[in-house]
Amino acid sequence: MAKEPVRVLVSGAAGQIGYALVPMIARGVMLGADQPVILHMLDIPPAAEALNGVKMELVDAAFPLLKGVVATTDVVEACTGVNIAVMVGGFPRKEGMERKDVMSKNVSIYKSQASALEQHAAPNCKVLVVANPANTNALILKEFAPSIPAKNITCLTRLDHNRALGQISEKLNVQVSDVKNVIIWGNHSSTQYPDVNHATVKTPSAEKPVCELVKDDAWLNGEFITTVQQRGAAIIKARKLSSALSAASAACDHIRDWVLGTPEGTWVSMGVYSDGSYNAPAGVIYSFPVTCRNGEWTIVQGLVIDEFSRKKLDLTGAELTKEKELAYSCLS
Amino acid sequence: MAKEPVRVLVTGAAGQIGYALVPMIARGVMLGSDQPIILHMLDIEPATEALNGVKMELVDAAFPLLIDVVATTDAMVACKGVNIAVMVGGFPRKEGMERKDVMSKNVSIYKAQASALEKQAAPDCKVLVVANPANTNALILKEFAPSIPEKNITCLTRLDHNRALGQLSERLKIHVGQVKNVIIWGNHSSTQYPDVNHATVTPTNSEEKPVRSVVADDNWLNTEFITTVQQRGAAIIKARKLSSALSAASAACDHIRDWVLGTPKGTWVSMGVYSDGSYGIQSGIIYSFPVTCDKGQWSIAQGLKIDDFSREKMDATAKELVEEKTLAYSCLN
Numbered sequence: 001m002a003k004e005p006v007r008v009l010v011s012g013a014a015g016q017i018g019y020a021l022v023p024m025i026a027r028g029v030m031l032g033a034d035q036p037v038i039l040h041m042l043d044i045p046p047a048a049e050a051l052n053g054v055k056m057e058l059v060d061a062a063f064p065l066l067k068g069v070v071a072t073t074d075v076v077e078a079c080t081g082v083n084i085a086v087m088v089g090g091f092p093r094k095e096g097m098e099r100k101d102v103m104s105k106n107v108s109i110y111k112s113q114a115s116a117l118e119q120h121a122a123p124n125c126k127v128l129v130v131a132n133p134a135n136t137n138a139l140i141l142k143e144f145a146p147s148i149p150a151k152n153i154t155c156l157t158r159l160d161h162n163r164a165l166g167q168i169s170e171k172l173n174v175q176v177s178d179v180k181n182v183i184i185w186g187n188h189s190s191t192q193y194p195d196v197n198h199a200t201v202k203t204p205s206a207e208k209p210v211c212e213l214v215k216d217d218a219w220l221n222g223e224f225i226t227t228v229q230q231r232g233a234a235i236i237k238a239r240k241l242s243s244a245l246s247a248a249s250a251a252c253d254h255i256r257d258w259v260l261g262t263p264e265g266t267w268v269s270m271g272v273y274s275d276g277s278y279n280a281p282a283g284v285i286y287s288f289p290v291t292c293r294n295g296e297w298t299i300v301q302g303l304v305i306d307e308f309s310r311k312k313l314d315l316t317g318a319e320l321t322k323e324k325e326l327a328y329s330c331l332s
Numbered sequence: 333m334a335k336e337p338v339r340v341l342v343t344g345a346a347g348q349i350g351y352a353l354v355p356m357i358a359r360g361v362m363l364g365s366d367q368p369i370i371l372h373m374l375d376i377e378p379a380t381e382a383l384n385g386v387k388m389e390l391v392d393a394a395f396p397l398l399i400d401v402v403a404t405t406d407a408m409v410a411c412k413g414v415n416i417a418v419m420v421g422g423f424p425r426k427e428g429m430e431r432k433d434v435m436s437k438n439v440s441i442y443k444a445q446a447s448a449l450e451k452q453a454a455p456d457c458k459v460l461v462v463a464n465p466a467n468t469n470a471l472i473l474k475e476f477a478p479s480i481p482e483k484n485i486t487c488l489t490r491l492d493h494n495r496a497l498g499q500l501s502e503r504l505k506i507h508v509g510q511v512k513n514v515i516i517w518g519n520h521s522s523t524q525y526p527d528v529n530h531a532t533v534t535p536t537n538s539e540e541k542p543v544r545s546v547v548a549d550d551n552w553l554n555t556e557f558i559t560t561v562q563q564r565g566a567a568i569i570k571a572r573k574l575s576s577a578l579s580a581a582s583a584a585c586d587h588i589r590d591w592v593l594g595t596p597k598g599t600w601v602s603m604g605v606y607s608d609g610s611y612g613i614q615s616g617i618i619y620s621f622p623v624t625c626d627k628g629q630w631s632i633a634q635g636l637k638i639d640d641f642s643r644e645k646m647d648a649t650a651k652e653l654v655e656e657k658t659l660a661y662s663c664l665n
Contacts, residue, residue, distance in 0.1 A: 020355065023578050029359055053571030059501075060564065060579040062494040062508045062586075162394035170391060177396040231392065238385030245355050246392040253394075 005036040005067040007122065009082040011113065012089025012131065013041030013071070014051040016241060020248035021086065022054065026063040030084075030252040031259060038068040042078035043089065075113060079120040084259075086251055087113065087141070090131025103133065103323070104330040110137045111331070114144035121148070126295075128254055129155040130247065134188045135271050135285040136323040142273060142285070151296070154258070155271030157184040157192065157287035159243070159250035163231045164194040167224055168201070168210055178202040179210070183289040184269035185309075186280070186316025187323070192287065193312035194228040196220055198303055221308060262292045267300045278305060278313060284320040337368040337399045339454065341414040343445065344421025344463065345373030345403070346383040348574060352581035353418065354386065358395040362416075362585040363592060370400045374410035375421065407445060411452035416592075418584055419445065419473070422463025435465065435656070436663040442469045443664070446476035453480070458628075460587055461487040462580065466520045467604050467618040468656040474606060474618070483629070486591070487604030489516040489524065489620035491576070491583035495564045496526040499557055500533070500543060510534045511543070515622040516602035517642075518649025519656070524620070525645035526561040528553055530636055554641065595625045600633045611638060611646065617653040 008025055010018050018041070024030060025037055039058065043051045055071040072078050079085070091105035110129075117125065125148065129138035134155040142153040161184045169176035179201050185193040199210040214220055227234075235243040257268050267289040276282035277299045290297040305313065340357055342350050350373070356362060357369060371390065375383045387403040404410050411417070423437035442461075449457065457480065461470035466487040474485045493516045501508035511533050517525040531543040547553055560567075568576045590601050600622040607619040610632045623630040638646065 019578060020352070023352065023356065023582055024359070027356070027359070027361055027582075033365070049571050050573070053568055054578070056564075056568055056571060057576055057579040059498040059508075060491070060495045060568075060576065061582040062497045062501075063582070064509045067507060159392070163392045165394045166391040169394075175399065176391075176394045231388075235385055235388055235392075238381050238388060240382070243389055243392065245351060245386070246389040249355055249359075249393040249395070 003035055005038045006031055006084065007038045007040060007082045009040040009042065009078055009085040011042045011078070011085070011087045014043040014047035014054060015088065016244035017088045017130065017247050018043075019054060020244040021088065021251060022058060023061065023063075024248055024252050026058060026061065026066040028065050029249075030255050032256070033065075036065050036067045038070070039066065040070045040072075040078050040082055042072060042075060045073045048073050075116040076120055079116045082117075082121045082125055084255060085117060085121060085125055085127045086255070087127065087129045087137070088131055090137060100326060100330070103136070103326050106131070106133065106137050107140050107327050107330045110140040111144045114141040117141070118145035118147050124149075125152060126255065126258060127153045128251060129153070129271075130251055132188065133323060135287075135320055136327050138271060138285040139324060140327055150273040153273060153285070154254070154297075155188060155285050155287075156247070156251055156254055157188050157269045157271050158254040159247050160184040160188060160192055160194065160228060160231075160287075161269035162246070162250050162253065164196070164228050167227055168196065168199065168214070171219075171224075172201060172210075172213055174201055180266050181289070182210075182269070183267075184287045185313050186287055187320050188271060188287065189316075189319065190229045191316040191319045192229055193309065193316055194225055195309055195312075196224070197306065197309060198289075258292050258297060259295055261294070262290075267291050270297055272297060272299070275299070277301065278303075280313060281317045281321050284317070284324055286317065286320060335367055337370045338363055338416065339370045339372060339414045341372040341374065341410055341417040343374045343410070343417070343419045346375040346379035346386060347420065348577035349420045349462065349580050350375075351386060352577040353420065353584060354390060355393065355395075356581055356585050358390060358393065358398040360397050361582075362588050364589070365397070368397050368399045370402070371398065372402045372404075372410050372412075372414055374404060374407060377405050380405055407448035408452055411448045414449075414453045414457055416588060417449060417453060417457055417459045418588070419459065419461045419469070420463055422469060432659060432663070435468070435659050438463070438465065438469050439472050439660050439663045442472040443476045446473040449473070450477035450479050456481075457484060458588070458591060459485045460584060461485070462584055464520065465656060467620075467653055468660050470604060470618045471657060472660055482606040485606065485618070486587070486630075487520060487618050487620075488580070488584060488587055489520050489602045489604050490587040491580050492516040492520060492524055492526065492561060492564075492620075493602035494579070494583050494586065496528070496561045499560055500528065500531065500547070503547060503552075503557075504533060506533060506535060510536070512599050513622070514602070515600075516620045517646045518620055519653050520604060520620065521649075521652065522562045523649040523652045524562055525642065525649055526558055527642055527645075528557070529639065529642060530622075591625050591630060592628055594627070595623075600624050603630055605630060605632070608632070610634065611636075613646065613650050614654065617650070617657055619650060619653060
């Protein structure tokens with residue numbers, strides 16, 4: 001008996017990330033090869049023709065799992081009945097814009113999207129915010145959609161998490177699937193802290209700590225961190241466009257693990273509403289190590305945080321608190 | 333016990349179709365979710381930095397199935413040991429270019445790539461040409477890689493095939509998975525013939541029926557349906573201001589997957605293949621036929637009745653392919 005279709009919303013669907021993401025969703029990468037989907041795609045009126053072009057291509061691809069496509073510039077229509085919402089749409093920073101201007105534009109967008117989601121999404125809708133500033137956009141969304149459980153509103157740090165895995169796999173010349181349990185702490189920004197203190201590599205004999213195999217703390221505490229933090233800029237430099245492929249793939253991983261569960265012994269990184277664990281500021285969206293089961297995430301507790309890490313966790317936490325203040329000042 | 337990795341080459345990998353295609357390959361859409369992959373990506377010198385950017389993103393995506401990535405501007409390195417080659421790279425038509433100029437540039441490219449593939453690819457390498465003019469590029473590749481079995485050289489008409497299925501599904505307001513056995517005959521160009529005479533639809537809780545009787549509008553099927561499918565590429569460009577990357581990449585995956593893993597029972601697909609004279613189509617050109625696939629081999633579905641209307645269209649597209657072949661050969665002299 002085939003499963004009932006799940007409605008997945010992608011906002012900003014006419015853009016680069018959307019174009020990479022929708023075929024992944026339609027092929028079952030996000031929810032499994034046996035889960036039919038109905039795609040809701042939202043973008044702004046200037047993008048209406050391009051959005052329709054994407055819809056046409058989705059029809060042209062004859063995807064077996066894709067049971068319907070709603071392409072619209074109407075946020076109410078877009079949000080109606082959605083079970084999963086991937087918020088890719090946002091106002092990009094343009095040359096000459098101040099941080100406050102970018103924040104201000106995005107705060108308005110996420111305030112109104114919050115309202116539409118709250119009123120029209122299916123109960124227990126899971127939300128993933130991708131558009132930057134991801135953590136603060138997610139926070140605004142949470143604040144203005146009070147009837148959506150706070151635990152259902154997350155932001156994407158899985159891209160940074162996957163980038164960290166990739167860097168370790170390249171350094172050690174091992175398969176990326178043999179590396180696990182890195183952590184991305186904090187903000188999806190250049191203050192993020194990629195932490196390998198608890199990461200391991202599967203070797204023929206046993207699982208070994210990354211630190212032990214890399215044998216280069218200077219690299220792990222220096223270049224490794226900055227490479228992961230600045231990877232987005234490196235991609236832009238090479239491609240002249242920002243990371244769409246890897247961001248879309250990470251969004252699928254984030255949702256899939258959240259909905260279908262993380263493998264035994266493995267955690268992932270998600271930006272979630274902080275409960276003050278690890279002395280991170282409460283009341284911001286902060287990236288933590290989490291395991292997922294039965295559609296719920298749980299912060300991995302009890303990990304030892306050394307002094308070096310403590311400083312970095314606090315730094316990114318402080319930035320998130322400042323962003324929250326800036327966001328609220330834009331609303332007043 | 334994990335399978336041995338398969339080496340898949342994508343040429344023109346730094347471009348739009350390549351960017352859509354490589355994550356699909358890396359997720360197992362092309363060869364199955366249990367088949368590890370080594371990706372070979374080739375592009376031209378001016379695209380080196382962009383190509384490296386794509387490689388970086390593939391690393392950043394931490395794909396479990398992706399064992400390695402070779403990103404290069406050297407065709408000999410790119411072709412080494414490849415089991416599957418998807419030729420997306422080609423010279424696009426620019427404003428003011430004559431048809432002969434486009435043909436001339438692509439003929440040179442495909443002659444050179446043929447040579448590299450023949451020398452370096454793994455035995456029994458399966459080749460899919462996507463870059464336009466797809467059929468003739470594939471023919472040139474075949475002619476200049478004589479040790480690659482001609483049955484291993486194909487071109488993409490699966491995009492048109494899928495588009496035809498999509499148009500019927502929209503017309504019938506039914507899921508595309510319930511429509512099958514359209515045929516794309518001939519050239520991947522505006523002379524292609526999307527034929528529904530043998531296509532069927534299986535409505536929910538009902539038995540399989542001919543598309544013609546369920547649509548009940550022969551006029552639409554013989555006119556607007558055909559021109560919509562033929563001109564769909566242009567419609568996408570008009571809407572997106574860019575050509576179809578997402579759907580072309582997806583169709584390339586479908587083409588290879590069905591070729592390698594087999595078509596479902598009772599279903600055929602469309603592939604541009606080296607004509608053996610079936611259906612009165614001259615041999616010596618790459619022509620799209622209905623095929624079934626089994627054990628890594630395609631076979632033309634034989635014995636289908638061809639009415640007069642279809643005959644005319646099938647011959648027209650063959651005629652264009654013969655003209656393209658003549659033009660291509662004239663460029664070589």
